[in-house]
Amino acid sequence: MSPRRLFAMMYKEALQILRDPRSLAIALVMPLMQMGLLGYGVSLDIKHVPICVYDQENSQLTxxxxxxxxxxxxxxxxxxxxxxxGVRHAIDAGECIAAVVIPVDFSRTLASTGAASIQAVFDATDVNTSNIAQGYLQGIVAGVNAEIETRWSAAHGVRASGVGRIDLQPGTWFNETLDSRNFIIPGVVAVILALIGAQLTSLTVSREWERGTMEQLISTPVTALEVMLGKLIPYFVVGMIDAAVCLALTVFWFDVPFRGNLLTLFAATALFSLVVLGIGYMISVRIRSQLAASQIALLVTLLPTTLLSGYTFPIDQMPRVIQAITLIVYPRYYVTILRGIFLKASTLFDLWQPLLGLVVFAILIVWLASRAFHKRLD
Amino acid sequence: MSAPPPGTGSADDAVIAEGLTKRFGAFTAVDRVTLRIARGEVMGFIGPNGAGKSTTIRMLCGLVEPSEGRASVAGFDVGSQSQAVREHIGYMSQKFSLYGDLTVRENLRFFAGIYRVPAGEFAGRMRYAVSMAGLEGQENTRVATLAGGWKQRLALGCAILHHPPVLFLDEPTSGVEPEARRRFWDLIHDLAANGVTTLVSTHYMEEAEYCNRIALIDRGKLIASGSPGELRQRGLGGVLYELECSPLGAALEALRGVPGILEAAIFGDRLHVVADSGAAGTADLTGLLRGRGVAVGSIRPALPTLEDVFVHLVARGLETRAVG
Amino acid sequence: MFGRVGVMLVKELLQLRRDRTAMMRLIIPLVVQMLMFGYAATFTVHHVPTTVLDLDRSAPSRGLVSHFVASGRFDVVDEAQSQSQLQSDIDHNVAVVGIVIHAGFARDLGSGKTAPLQVVVDGTNSNTALIALGYVNQIVAQFSAEEVAALARQAAGAARAPSGVTLQVVPWFNPGLEDTWFFIPGIIGSLTLMQVVSLTAFAIVREREVGTLEQILVSPIRSVEFILGKTVPFFLIGLADIALVCAIGILWFKVPFIGDPAVLLAGSALFLLAVVGMGLLLSTYSHTQQQAFALNFFFVNPFFILSGFAFPIAAMPKVLQWFTLINPLRYFLIVIRAVFLKGVGFSVLWPDLAAMAALALVMLAVSVSRFRASMSS
Structure with a gap:
């Protein structure tokens, strides 16, 4: 490898990046916009579940x-x-997630038998939301019951029973407020970097093929390794800038607690950027048409990172076969590392498994990418 | 004459190709091409589109792997020493292939870096390349905005920055206006004068005249090679006569089947006749025609154009192919 | 006009057929993704790895643990011997939930005191944590009801307390609470969006870059004809996509389809028009394929995430909720889920269909006029 040739490649590539301000702007503004949209949009915490009430009795108690x-x-x-x-229509039209129906004889039944029921009709299409809503409703009903019991005990002057009760003391670690943002935003960063990285490099080689410059380039003594590094290094800088912007937003704008070590974060981010850019480059080398290259890049990044990286759907809840497949969904390692560093203050040692995953991927990708490029036309 | 006579070159010829063949599936793009180019020679590669010129050049540059045969360029084997070959060649592809979004200077700097032109020499070579391309004062212009002729000359400038001993130029003048083409050829001759060996392909017949030697290629086969003069002399396999006579139809009829007459064709208001050299002098022809009642105005030997030769050779190739 | 559109159509279909890998790129990934994501997309929480620190080692404490295991929601992966071991399990992702039963648990319960039960959850994944905590609550409540009732029966003379209000839960449309039923229709819409937008966005930029656009523009073809010829194939591909992935959803994942196929067809057609319009619009803003590609990424991801596909629109800030109003996928997901699971028809879904029609109209009109402007310049 000749440093002179490598430098010439890098310089040329950097110039081309700077000469296309539209693409560069997209590359730098995109993470900001995406962080804004996804940081706020990706949330599972329904603070205000829309419900409807059909109070048939309409008494003071109800x-x-x-x-x-x-x-x-x-x-x-x-x-x-x-x-x-009305209940039927409200649920059909999706106007509310749940409709609470209090029967007409609620107070009377409760007074005479000591037990009564409230019906909650759920639109169970969105299972997760209806589960969460159901949990909230149960909590409120438990509160009602506690009050009934207290009042009864006061009236009778005795405790409800002669035996003790379990006092459940739940505690949450790492994400004490159970704010889904704290868990999702590090994942958002991983997804955005995976997308931008692949987008940055996946067209650099196919563009040279389509414009005819590749034929000139491969007639020169430049080596495959020099072409690869010359193209990856400038984009690596862009990718790291993007990463820094996203991570800074995570901490300073979205207030996700950062408890780990900055150096670990940097190492993991550099490794991940390398993998992501390398994959884009490999797609670009393999696929000579820009159209096909972009389709494949979109295919191997967007949905797999969103769905299989553990960023939204927990990997340990997937069927075994799918869990095995996620081993090659490289963002999963970065997602795990980010969550570990941000929330759990994990150290380099704690994270050796996902880090090893990234290292293996980085080596594999660079090796494959440097071999994928042949200085031939056929 | 389906292959040039072998053994005319020497061992230190700049380009040596032996039996180069390239097949794409069932289609044979290049069929056992054997040729040699001596140092400092400008070899023209002439043939219609799709004849196999580009594929041959790409095989010689190491861009395409030959299906059969071997080649060496500047003393290096194309198959096993492709890196060394690339260090010693300059290549200009058929399609314009510089970076349109970079400036003239940036393109030159890039190729200088890729070819590891010594830093101390870069300034001088760049000045030379720029002045050769006639782009003085335009160093900071983006290449995409240059006109066709300048682009071609700049591409040549990039290809010779590292002073390669061998140049491969694939249709460098296609789509360039005549004046610019003329200047381009002057450049090539300047380089040849400095000992650069050049293989240049073109489908402009008149450009063939600018070459020291030309190789005619058709449907993947090398059908003739030699200097333009030689080809004009020998390419038809006989002597060309131009006859003014009437009636032309009767004259054509009269010459058909006469021993020693290889070809006869109406050419405008004249008759072109190719006769076996020595077999038929002008006197014989005149006598023959007069005997058939044809009035002969003038008859004189003519020099064929390269186009005549090429058409003749292609036609003959078709005949033998049809027979065989 | 139809003659020229026809010629364009034939050309597009020919190019598609010539491109041998195109069919593979179009169909195989679609099927593979549908299968993978159909299984992967789930918020269901079961077999949560759990570590138990039982310092009481009594019949009631063991009874409580077996209640956890029997529920199927929790798997005991480790029986910790100390608080620090439990902590380390959670630190190293061995367990997500830790249950600590303090010494004296059984004694306290029997003697009418309050017996503390400590449950620790790794809140990193807040959703899993929240749901797991819900299950912990249920299991403890059930255990209390059974065990405490048994103890109460032994303790004579206690007055009978009221059992209070019960919440009678009636899940409609998805009685088994299968979240596959929720996600599959979402995946169908998302996959289609991605494929069709990128195909369309690239189609025109590609012609521009390769130079064939110029050739076509000097012919007497009108911009509307050109755009129709360019986009109808993608519209048809999109319809085929939807049909294919719906078939997989119904036949493979057994998602019930109780609605009217005609409503789905109408919804799909309007959705695809809007999506094709979006792709065209993107292409009028790109000069190179790389830009088209970047724009594509730039828009497709938010449209996909902010559609209600997995993250409820109700959970978003108001501004983003407004943004979802211009997202055709949002409306399509409502329509496709409603047709699959709710079986409702035009009378309920007309606002969503109308919104898609309006979006389609605006995007197509804007892109045609932008395209016309770029032709004359």
Missing amino acids: RSIVSRFDAAGWFSIDRRLHSQA
């Missing part, structure tokens, strides 16, 4: 229960309904 739903802050009671058909 109104006080309904006001508890309101006061809990988890729901927004969008509508009061006045018929079973």
Whole structure:
């Protein structure tokens, strides 16, 4: 390898990056925009579940229960309904996630038998949201019951039973507020970097083929390794700038706690950028048409990173076969590392497995990429 | 005459190709091409589009792997020493292939870096390349905005920055206006004068005249080679006569089947006749025609154009192919 | 006009057929992704790796642990001997949940005192943590009801307390709470969006870059004809995509399809028009394929994420909720889920269909006029 030739390649590539301000702007502004959109948009915390209430009895007691739903802050009671058909329509049209139906004889039944029921009809299409909403509703009903019990105990002057009760003391570590943003945003960073990285390099080689400059280039003594490094290094700089911007936003804008070590973060990010850019380059070398290269790049990055990296859907909940497939979804390692560094203050040693995964990938990709390029036309 | 006589070159010829063949599936693009180019020679590669010129040049540069045969360039084997070959050649592809988004200077600097032109020499060589291309004052212009002729000359400038002993130019003048083409050839001759060996392909017949030697290629086969003069002399396999006579039809009829007459064809208001050299003098022809009642105005030997020769050879190639 | 559109169409289809890898690129990834993501996309929480620190080692404490295991939601992966071991398990991702039963648990329960039960959750994945905590609550409540009731029966003389209000949960449309049913229609829409936008965006830029656009533009073809000829193939590919992935969803993943296929067809057609319009619009803003590619990435990802595909629109800030109003995928997901699972028809879905039609109209009109402008310049 000749440093002179490598430098010439790098310089040329850097000039070409700077000469296409539109693409460069996209490369630098894109992470900002994406962080803004995804950072806010990707959230599973429904703070205000839209519900409807059909209070058939409409007594003081039922109104006080309904006001508890309101006061809990988890729901927004969008509508009061006045018929079973209204319930049907509200759920059909997706106007609410749940409809709470309080029967006409609720107070009387409760007073005479000590037990009564409230019906909650869920639109269970979105299972996760309806699960969460159900949890909230159960919590409110438990509150109602506790109050009933207290009042009963006071009236009878005794404890409900002679035996003890379990006092459940739940505790949450690492993400104490259970804010889904803290867990999702590091994943968003990984996804954005994977997308930008592949986008940056995946056309650099196919563009030279389509413009005819490649034929000139391969008639020169430049080696495959020099071409690869000459193209990757300038884009690596762009990729690291993007990474720095995204990570800074994560900490300073989205207030995700950063508890780990900056150096570990840098090492992991550099490794990941290398893998991502290398993959884009490999696609570019293998596929001579820009159209095909971009389609394949989109294919191997967007959905796999979104769905199989563990950034939204937990990998350990997937079927075994899919779990095995995620081993080659390289962003999963970076997602794990980012979450570890940000939330758990994990050290280099704690993260040796995902780091090793990235190292293996980096070596594999660079090796394959340097071999993939043949200085031939056929 | 389907292959040039072998053994005319010497061992230190700049380009040696032996039986170069390239097949793409069932299609044979280049069929056992054997040729030698001596140092400092300008060899023209003439043939219609699709004849196999580009593929041959690409095989010689190491861009395409030959299906059969071997070649050496500047003393290095194309197959096993492709890196060394690339150090010693300059190549200009058919399609314009510099970076349109870089300036003249940046393109030159890039290729200087790739060819590891010594830093101390770069300034001088760049000045030479720029002045050769006639681009003084335009060093900071983006190449995409240059006109065709300048682009070609700049591409040549990039290809010779590292002073390669051998140059491969694949249709460097296609789509360039005549004046610019003329200047381009002057450049090539200047280089040849400095000992650079050049293989240049073209489909402009008149450009063949500028070469020291030409090789005619058709449908992948080398059908003739030699200097333009030689080819004109021998290419038809006989002597060309131009006859003014009437009626032309009767004259054509009269010459058909006469021993020693190889070809006869109406050419405008005249008759072109190719006779076996020595077999038929002008006197014989006149007598023959007069005997058939044809009035003969004038008859004189003519020098064929290269185009005549090429058409003749291609036609003959077709005949023998049809027979065989 | 139809003659020339026809000629363009034939040319496009020919180019597609010549491109031997195109068919492979179009169909195989679609099927593979559908299968993989159909299985991968789930928020269901089961077999959560759990570590137990049982310092009581009594019948009730063992009974509680077996309640956890029997639920199928928790797998005991480690029986920790100390608090620090439990902590290390969670630190190193061995376990997500840690249960600590303190010494004296059984004694406290029997003697009418409050018995603390400590449960620690790794909150890194807040969603899993939240759901797992919900299950912990349920299991503990159930255990209390059974065990405490048994103990209460032994303790004579206690007055019978009211059992209070029960929440009777009625899940409609998806009684088994299968989240595959939710995600599969979403994946169908997302895959189609990605494929069709990128195909369309590239089609015109490619002609521009290769230089054939100029050749076509000097012919008497009108811009509308050109655009129609260019986009109808992608529209057809999109319809075929939707049909293919729907078939996989229904036949392979067994997602019920209780609605009217005609509603789905209408929704798909409007959705594809909007998506093709989006692709065209992107292509009018790109000069090179690299730019088209970057723009494509730039827009497709937010449109995909901000569609309600996995993240509820209700959970987004208001500004982003407004942004989703220009996202055709948002409406299509509502339509396709409603047709698959709810079986509702035009009377309920007309606002969403109308929104897609409006989006399609605007995007196509803008891109035709932009294209016309670029032709005259």
